[in-house]
Amino acid sequence: MCGGAPVAVVGGGNSAGQAAVFLARHVSRVELLVRGDDLTADMSRYLSDQIDASPRIRLHPHAEVVELHGDRALEAITVQDSRTGTTRILDTRAVFVFIGAEPCTGWLGDALVLDDDGFVVTGPELQLTHLDPARDRRDRAPFLLETSRPGVFAAGDVRSGSAKRVASAVGEGAMVVQLIHQFLGVLDGARPV
Numbered sequence: 001m002c003g004g005a006p007v008a009v010v011g012g013g014n015s016a017g018q019a020a021v022f023l024a025r026h027v028s029r030v031e032l033l034v035r036g037d038d039l040t041a042d043m044s045r046y047l048s049d050q051i052d053a054s055p056r057i058r059l060h061p062h063a064e065v066v067e068l069h070g071d072r073a074l075e076a077i078t079v080q081d082s083r084t085g086t087t088r089i090l091d092t093r094a095v096f097v098f099i100g101a102e103p104c105t106g107w108l109g110d111a112l113v114l115d116d117d118g119f120v121v122t123g124p125e126l127q128l129t130h131l132d133p134a135r136d137r138r139d140r141a142p143f144l145l146e147t148s149r150p151g152v153f154a155a156g157d158v159r160s161g162s163a164k165r166v167a168s169a170v171g172e173g174a175m176v177v178q179l180i181h182q183f184l185g186v187l188d189g190a191r192p193v
């Protein structure tokens with residue numbers, strides 16, 4: 001799609017690193033833009049080593065994209081050095097942005113306790129002080145992946161503190177099935193015979 005033209009990747013985590021290494025096989029140059037000093041803070045060593053070794057990937061530390069240029073398609077970007085404020089223009093035909101994700105939990109309103117970033121709080125992380133006694137009345141500690149609402153569970157990336165990995169998300173999904181059985185068992189036990 002990029003036709004061998006130079007591209008930019010924004011971000012210093014593993015997703016950005018994987019993208020940069022992949023794209024470097026297909027384009028003439030990858031401009032890798034990170035806000036920090038280097039790649040050590042958020043990227044796995046095996047990826048940062050590949051990036052260091054790739055002649056087609058150029059790392060720009062302390063860099064932030066401040067402008068996009070082009071008429072019918074992207075032609076260049078302006079990048080600012082956050083330490084000095086100086087800017088430079090880089091020829092770029094595409095920008096790939098890997099700067100984190102926001103959970104789609106706005107629709108929940110205040111139905112469930114969320115953390116400051118909007119992820120759903122579950123299990124032991126759910127301090128009892130977070131619970132609204134009128135709304136979330138409960139006579140037991142929440143199960144491991146249970147939300148502030150008894151019987152409502154969260155699994156995967158949307159869960160506060162989750163690993164943000166496929167295997168973890170799938171594993172948590174499988175765990176939740178087990179926890180729902182436990183929850184239903186508690187309900188059954190609570191029912192008068």
Ligand SMILES: Cc1cc2nc3c(=O)[nH]c(=O)nc-3n(C[C@H](O)[C@H](O)[C@H](O)COP(=O)(O)OP(=O)(O)OC[C@H]3O[C@@H](n4cnc5c(N)ncnc54)[C@H](O)[C@@H]3O)c2cc1C
Binds near residue numbers: 098163
């Ligand atoms: C670029 C990138 C690279 C990655 N690379 C790796 C990797 O190499 N290895 C790895 O292990 N992990 C990787 N991950 C992370 C991995 O993709 C996630 O951890 C995993 O997909 C989480 O699964 P999930 O089911 O929790 O969430 P998702 O896969 O995000 O699925 C959530 C689903 O819910 C849907 N949804 C959202 N809101 C609603 C709603 N209100 N109603 C109905 N449906 C809704 C969404 O559309 C989506 O289909 C990567 C992620 C990204 C973005």
